[in-house]
Amino acid sequence: QVRLVESGGGVVQPGRSLRLSCAASGFTFSSYAMHWVRQAPGKGLEWVAVIWYDGSDKYYADSVKGRFTISRDNSKNTLYLQMNSLRAEDTAVYYCARGDGSSGYWYLVLWGQGSLVTVSS
Amino acid sequence: SYELTQPPSVSVSPGQTASITCSGDKLGDKYACWYQQKPGQSPVLVIYQDNKRPSGIPGRFSGSNSGNTATLTISGTQAMDEADYYCQAWDSSIGVFGTGTKVTVL
Numbered sequence: 628q629v630r631l632v633e634s635g636g637g638v639v640q641p642g643r644s645l646r647l648s649c650a651a652s653g654f655t656f657s658s659y660a661m662h663w664v665r666q667a668p669g670k671g672l673e674w675v676a677v678i679w680y681d682g683s684d685k686y687y688a689d690s691v692k693g694r695f696t697i698s699r700d701n702s703k704n705t706l707y708l709q710m711n712s713l714r715a716e717d718t719a720v721y722y723c724a725r726g727d728g729s730s731g732y733w734y735l736v737l738w739g740q741g742s743l744v745t746v747s748s
Numbered sequence: 749s750y751e752l753t754q755p756p757s758v759s760v761s762p763g764q765t766a767s768i769t770c771s772g773d774k775l776g777d778k779y780a781c782w783y784q785q786k787p788g789q790s791p792v793l794v795i796y797q798d799n800k801r802p803s804g805i806p807g808r809f810s811g812s813n814s815g816n817t818a819t820l821t822i823s824g825t826q827a828m829d830e831a832d833y834y835c836q837a838w839d840s841s842i843g844v845f846g847t848g849t850k851v852t853v854l
Contacts, residue, residue: 662843664791672783672791672834674843686841689749722790731841734781734796741790 629653629737631723636742639713647742649706649723657681657701660726660733663708665719666741673719676708677726677733691717713746720744750839752846759852760825768849770818770835778837780818782811783845786831794833795820827853 635647649661663675676687676697685697696709706723720741726733752772760766770780782795793802795811798818808823818837822829830853835846 664843664845671832671848672785672836672845674836674845677841677843684841688842728796731838732779732797733838734779734793734802735783735791735836736793736796736802738790738792 631725631737631739633721633723633739633742636721636744638745638747640748641714641746643713644709644711645713645744646710647708647721647723647744649708649739651704651706651725654725654737656699656704660730661697661699661706662724662726662733662735663697663706664722664724664735664738665717666722667716667719670719675721678706679730710744713744715746718744718746750837750842750844752835752837752844754833754835754846754849756847757850757852759854760822761854762827763824766822766825766829766851768820768822768833768835768851770820770846771816772818772837772844772846773816775816775818775837776814778813778839780811780813781836782809782818782820783834783836784829784831785834791834822851825851825853829853 678697694712723739724735725737783791785791798813799811
């Protein structure tokens with residue numbers, strides 16, 4: 628079954644760190660770019676980051692650049708998002724998504740169920 | 749930074765046509781995608797590369813993109829189409845989502 632399953636969310640204090648994971652199954656993980664997208668409560672979708680299929684390139688939204696790091700382990704079919712210096716405004720459901728199509732022109736067909744991150748003291 | 753603007757809401761009667769616009773500078777020079785999201789669910793891709801439908805998406809969903817505006821059209825709207833819709837494009841590999849439109853089927 629083709630699926631993405633996020634984990635690692637929870638409640639964390641401002642300024643602390645958290646790492647999200649996204650386990651892929653049912654497809655050749657190492658052939659696809661992967662993305663993180665988030666959605667604050669009651670708000671719209673916000674793209675967060677992308678990593679190339681082989682990890683050779685990464686891009687970030689300005690709102691997380693320098694604080695978040697996207698990475699992947701193709702031997703474990705797993706995508707990660709390391710989130711440091713967390714702020715209240717990082718509170719959101721975080722989705723991982725597979726990037727189909729050409730680099731820089733992806734479309735996100737496959738999404739995970741999301742993992743809630745709450746930044747609060 | 750690049751921005752995409754959508755109307756906050758669109759209302760449509762069952763069986764009628766709903767059109768949702770997405771405006772951005774020279775958006776027609778980029779590929780536009782559209783995502784549908786129902787409450788408590790993950791987004792679903794309904795249109796990619798301006799006007800292509802993924803497998804399993806009904807034919808009543810169509811898209812266009814020219815100039816500064818991309819448009820998602822839902823023909824013969826059904827109650828199940830009530831949802832939030834987001835346009836999306838790429839600006840030098842940076843993802844940008846539109847502000848979102850809530851479609852209400854009255």
